[in-house]
Amino acid sequence: AQSVAQPEDQVNVAEGNPLTVKCTYSVSGNPYLFWYVQYPNRGLQFLLKYITGDNLVKGSYGFEAEFNKSQTSFHLKKPSALVSDSALYFCAVDGSGGYNKLIFGAGTRLAVHP
Amino acid sequence: EAGVVQSPRYKIIEKKQPVAFWCNPISGHNTLYWYRQNLGQGPELLIRYENEEAVDDSQLPKDRFSAERLKGVDSTLKIQPAELGDSAVYLCASSFLAGVNEQFFGPGTRLTVL
Numbered sequence A: 001a002q003s004v005a006q007p008e009d010q011v012n013v014a015e016g017n018p019l020t021v022k023c024t025y026s027v028s029g030n031p032y033l034f035w036y037v038q039y040p041n042r043g044l045q046f047l048l049k050y051i052t053g054d055n056l057v058k059g060s061y062g063f064e065a066e067f068n069k070s071q072t073s074f075h076l077k078k079p080s081a082l083v084s085d086s087a088l089y090f091c092a093v094d095g096s097g098g099y100n101k102l103i104f105g106a107g108t109r110l111a112v113h114p
Numbered sequence B: 001e002a003g004v005v006q007s008p009r010y011k012i013i014e015k016k017q018p019v020a021f022w023c024n025p026i027s028g029h030n031t032l033y034w035y036r037q038n039l040g041q042g043p044e045l046l047i048r049y050e051n052e053e054a055v056d057d058s059q060l061p062k063d064r065f066s067a068e069r070l071k072g073v074d075s076t077l078k079i080q081p082a083e084l085g086d087s088a089v090y091l092c093a094s095s096f097l098a099g100v101n102e103q104f105f106g107p108g109t110r111l112t113v114l
Helices: none
Strands: A003-005 A010-014 A019-021 A024-026 A032-038 A044-050 A056-058 A064-068 A073-078 A087-094 A102-104 A108-113 B005-007 B010-013 B019-024 B031-037 B044-050 B053-056 B065-068 B075-079 B088-095 B109-113
Touching: A003 A087, A003 A102, A010 A019, A019 A108, A024 A073, A032 A064, A032 A073, A044 A056, A044 A064, A073 A087, B005 B088, B010 B019, B019 B088, B019 B109, B031 B075, B044 B065, B044 B075, B075 B088
Parallel strands: A010 A108, B010 B109
Antiparallel strands: A003 A024, A019 A073, A032 A044, A032 A087, A056 A064, A064 A073, A087 A102, A087 A108, B005 B019, B019 B075, B031 B044, B031 B088, B044 B053, B065 B075, B088 B109
16 A cells, blocks of 8 residues: 655754754556645645656745655755744655545644754 | 745635635646645645646545646635645745645635634
């Protein structure tokens, strides 16, 4: 069965420090992976996706994610965190082989402290 | 460009009452999705439309939930009768065609069933 795990409910980081939000997945076939961010009272916003090619994917707002096939991981990273990055982050996998049927993880709350 | 519009933003009803949610996708997006997001969890797909056709409703509880997308634009999701366990945020999203494209989410409707 297709699934996504986000092992951390919350990640705390100081402003200016690098951040990592972890995601592991289980899918049959080629993995199509996504990160979305959810700010309070707003809809989810797309950050980046991995389809194929370079394992390091760059996205919006300075975020990037590294696809690791052997570890079945797709961790979200940013070199220098901002207070405004504080939000709820969701990892998702397309479990339908390219038909955009997303399976989301439970989410990780990122708190960036001044 | 206007984003995905949903109404109402909040709805409080008593159990056994009917309720309906409305969604207007981004202009030109022919794929529309309804998700349910329970507290502390990621969104779960309920139904996906390609134009006016429901191509994936495998996770829609058909005994009480129904949806329609007349003319392939706006969509309505209905619950009748509502149960306590239906309390959640109902999200609408749209994308341009199927395939591995980013989905654009509306702000959601927060339903509370008393």
